Amino acid sequence: MRTEEQKEKARLATAKWKAANRDKVRASATKWRHENPEKVRAHADKCRRATWDAVKVRIAAWKRANRPRVTAGNRKWDAANPEKRRAYAREWAQEHPEICAANHAKRKARKLQACPWWADKEAVKAVYAEARWLTELTGVEHHVDHEVPLQHPLVSGLHVPANLRAIPAKDNCAKGNRYWLDMP
Numbered sequence: 706m707r708t709e710e711q712k713e714k715a716r717l718a719t720a721k722w723k724a725a726n727r728d729k730v731r732a733s734a735t736k737w738r739h740e741n742p743e744k745v746r747a748h749a750d751k752c753r754r755a756t757w758d759a760v761k762v763r764i765a766a767w768k769r770a771n772r773p774r775v776t777a778g779n780r781k782w783d784a785a786n787p788e789k790r791r792a793y794a795r796e797w798a799q800e801h802p803e804i805c806a807a808n809h810a811k812r813k814a815r816k817l818q819a820c821p822w823w824a825d826k827e828a829v830k831a832v833y834a835e836a837r838w839l840t841e842l843t844g845v846e847h848h849v850d851h852e853v854p855l856q857h858p859l860v861s862g863l864h865v866p867a868n869l870r871a872i873p874a875k876d877n878c879a880k881g882n883r884y885w886l887d888m889p
Contacts, residue, residue: 812855819855820864828866836871848877857884 783790836847850872853862862868
């Protein structure tokens with residue numbers, strides 16, 4: 706059995722030989738990598754997994770620090786890839802039905818809460834009928850938009866005819882939950 710001193714001498718001798726024969730060492734390592742791609746891949750995966758948590762933290766911090774840049778990049782990608790974006794959204798909705806159901810229920814409850822007792826429910830239905838009619842007439846899908854959003858940090862609109870309008874779906878989706886005070 707080797708002593709620690711002997712092991713250290715062997716290490717130093719190996720390091721000295723490798724330093725003197727760099728080309729041979731590189732050629733041998735390259736040859737081994739070409740002959741063992743599955744071991745190389747397994748080792749790389751192991752290293753990636755070991756550092757992935759730290760990488761995720763750095764990525765999240767960068768995204769928080771560069772939110773406008775990230776948002777602009779996302780919008781640019783969305784505009785260039787509308788079909789992929791819709792496919793991802795559909796896939797996400799299928800994978801998370803409970804979240805979609807909760808969001809739908811929350812919106813429905815908020816809408817009910819935003820509908821006062823004095824609201825003309827027939828006039829509200831008429832706006833929805835108008836949106837459906839415009840869709841059939843033009844072939845362009847129309848949505849009913851709340852001019853003053855039901856949920857917004859600055860304002861809270863009502864679900865009444867005066868706050869509703871039928872507009873193209875594209876415009877409604879682009880507007881989102883914004884109010885004219887924070888529109889770009």
